[in-house]
Amino acid sequence: xxxxxxxxxxxxxxxxxxxxxxxxxxxxxxxxxxxxxxxxxxxxxxxxxxxxxxxxxxxxxxxxxxxxxxxxxxxxxxxxxxxxxxxxxxxxxxxxxxxxxxxxxxxxxxxxx
Amino acid sequence: xxxxxxxxxxxxxxxxxxxxxxxxxxxxxxxxxxxxxxxxxxxxxxxxxxxxxxxxxxxxxxxxxxxxxxxxxxxxxxxxxxxxxxxxxxxxxxxxxxxxxxxxxxxxxxxxx
Numbered sequence: 001x002x003x004x005x006x007x008x009x010x011x012x013x014x015x016x017x018x019x020x021x022x023x024x025x026x027x028x029x030x031x032x033x034x035x036x037x038x039x040x041x042x043x044x045x046x047x048x049x050x051x052x053x054x055x056x057x058x059x060x061x062x063x064x065x066x067x068x069x070x071x072x073x074x075x076x077x078x079x080x081x082x083x084x085x086x087x088x089x090x091x092x093x094x095x096x097x098x099x100x101x102x103x104x105x106x107x108x109x110x111x112x113x
Numbered sequence: 114x115x116x117x118x119x120x121x122x123x124x125x126x127x128x129x130x131x132x133x134x135x136x137x138x139x140x141x142x143x144x145x146x147x148x149x150x151x152x153x154x155x156x157x158x159x160x161x162x163x164x165x166x167x168x169x170x171x172x173x174x175x176x177x178x179x180x181x182x183x184x185x186x187x188x189x190x191x192x193x194x195x196x197x198x199x200x201x202x203x204x205x206x207x208x209x210x211x212x213x214x215x216x217x218x219x220x221x222x223x224x225x226x
Contacts, residue, residue: 002155031212043156043201043216056211090155099212100144100163100205104155 003027004105006091012111018079021108023091025072031055031094032074033102034066038087049074050097081112116140117204119217126192127225134187134200134220142204145178145185146214150199159187192224 003026013019025032034046045058049068060066063081068074078085088109092102117138126132136145144163148156160169162178162185169176173196175188185202199221203214 002157004155033212033214042218043203045213045215048211048213050211056213058213088153092155094212097212098143098205099214101146101158101161102203102212102214103158104148106155107153109153 002103002105004091004093004103006089006105006108008108009106010109010111012113013081014113015081015083017081017112018077019081019110021076021078021089021091021110023074023076023093023105025074025091025093026103029093029095029103030072031097031099031102032068032072033092033094033099034060034074034076035090035092035104036087037090037107043090046076048099055097078110083112086110086112117202117215117217119200119202119220121220122218123221123223125223125225128193129191130224132189132192132222134202134222135184136186136202136204136217137184138204138215139183140204141182142206142215143182144205145182146203146205147176147185147187148201148203150201150219152199156201189222192222194224194226197222197224 005024046060048056092104147159150156167178202217
């Protein structure tokens with residue numbers, strides 16, 4: 001158990017819908033990272049928040065957004081969902097901003113039908 | 114764009130054999146991490162290497178960071194069926210104020226009893 005929690009574990013929805021994925025980092029970790037894992041693209045970095053502020057963006061679509069709240073939990077919002085958004089979404093956390101040691105949650109498996 | 118190339122992509126061996134997985138890039142990383150991931154679960158951190166030339170051992174696993182901090186290797190001695198899984202290397206960008214990790218495509222290891 002990494003100490004990072006993610007909910008829900010599974011999510012099935014339809015195209016065009018909007019979903020919210022939630023992540024609670026390890027106790028004491030200030031950075032939260034979101035990654036998408038698909039069979040063809042591998043594990044891709046989406047976005048990083050540090051102590052409530054956005055620090056880095058990867059290949060995150062405009063239809064996707066995230067935020068980190070004062071209690072340091074984070075949410076990833078995916079809207080206007082397409083079939084190609086079906087993937088595993090992972091949250092990771094680290095103590096500092098440099099992210100040299102990141103601990104991953106169990107992931108949310110999203111299936112868009 | 115930083116890329117990490119992992120090889121081989123697939124590895125199928127018998128119990129007791131040795132193996133090495135390689136992770137190469139043309140970019141310099143401040144650190145490199147190795148993860149192991151089981152189907153449907155999040156990546157589990159095995160080790161972080163930071164110093165060029167560094168060697169770390171974790172039981173039967175030996176990790177090495179290249180002198181120039183552009184490449185790394187994972188060597189497993191006397192592989193066991195329990196070592197089966199997806200092995201991922203990930204590099205942390207140098208000289209930045211954020212913690213984006215660039216992941217290799219992974220090596221799927223199968224150890225047959």
